[in-house]
Amino acid sequence: GQQVMQIPQYQHVQEGEDFTTYCNSSTTLSNIQWYKQRPGGHPVFLIQLVKSGEVKKQKRLTFQFGEAKKNSSLHITATQTTDVGTYFCAGWLGAGSYQLTFGKGTKLSVIP
C-alpha cells in the first residue's frame, strides 16, 4: 500500500534558527497537504499543493512539491516558540480515493 515517510521524527532548534521537514511518498501523488498539531491539540490544515514543482509561502513557512510529485518539504525561517508542534504531511492519490495517507510527523521543539 501507499506509504508516506517523513523525516526527521524530532527536531530541536534554538529560537531564530531555521527548520525543515521532508516528506517522501512511495507513489506519485495527486496532491499533498500539510497539517500542524499543537501539543494537546488536533491537526489543523495549513496548505495544499497540487502542481508539480509548486512552491507556496505563508509568512515564514515555505512549502514545496517535488517535480515528480512524490516528495514535499516544509521550511520555517527563523523559528519562534509559537511554531512548536508536530507537522504532518498527507498525500492524496487522486480520483477514486477519498482518503489521505499521513506521514508520522515531525515534532518541533523550539528552545527560547
Add this chain to the structure above:
Amino acid sequence: DARVTQTPRHKVTEMGQEVTMRCQPILGHNTVFWYRQTMMQGLELLAYFRNRAPLDDSGMPKDRFSAEMPDATLATLKIQPSEPRDSAVYFCASGYTATGNQPQHFGDGTRLSIL
C-alpha cells in the same frame, strides 16, 4: 467558525467495557474519517464514510470495533469489549470531496484510557 464536535473529550474505563465515541461533522461536509493517534503508530485511519456510506474500514480491528453513520449529523465509533491497547486519542475529521480532495477538519478528539 464551523467545527467538528466530538464527545466525550475524555473517557477512562475498565477493560471489557463498551466505549462509544460520537462525532458531529461540519454541516455540508460529505466525508467523515475516524483516526486513532498513538505515539508509536502516529495517525492511523480506522474507517471513513462518504455520503454516509462506509467506504473503507480496513484499518479497524473488526472483531471489536464498529463504525456507523446513522444520519448526516452523527458518526459513531464503538469498541466492545475494550482492551488496554485501545488507549489512544481518537479523532474524527470531516471534509467535502467532489471532484478533488479538500482539507480535512479535525475535531478535538476523544482521549481514551482503558485500565
